[in-house]
Amino acid sequence: MKLHVTLTAACIAVVAALPARAQNTPAAPADSAVRAAPPAAPAPAARVRRNPNVITAAELEGQIATDAYELVRRLRPQWLRVRPSGTNEDAARTPAYSPMVNSPGRSELATVLHVFVDGAHAGEIGELRRIEITNVRELRFVPSADAVTRWGRDYSAGVIEVISR
DSSP states (O other): OHHHHHHHHHHHHHHHHSOHHHHTSOOOOTTOSSOOOOOOOOOOOOOOOOOTTEEOHHHHTTOOOOBHHHHHHHHOGGGGSOOOOSSOHHHHHSOTTOOOOOOTTOOOOOOSOEEEETTEEEEEGGGGGGSBGGGEEEEEEEOHHHHHHHHOGGGTTOEEEEEEO
16 A cells, blocks of 8 residues: 555656646646646637628738739639630630631620629720739629620629729
């Protein structure tokens, strides 16, 4: 029995001598009878769901891009991939931003994205390079079907709308 008490006392002394990190408990004053609870684990960050067709003002904060084109290229590169509407297989294989060759029996499909700024047509996709992001409040991508419904066949590759500050 005496050996058991001595061994237990020796173990307690060894554990007490270990640094607080090795004991897996926070350091407490030696005369403290109550140990503090371990710090709570940080709460997981709330996952922000972003709209794939909108770049919001919150997303613009802290961006290093200088123009709207670079911003779109970094945050929503899929907007820059032209997907002409329709069933013409040749148009689907046409590289982005190149005019489709017209031939008998084929429908003409737009393969150029257009840009609207505050509701006014600004031009083709290159116009985004002229827009500084400091002047942008929000960017929206209008997919092919919606763009054709709103503006006509010439916009079948889609539209990027810029809402300025």
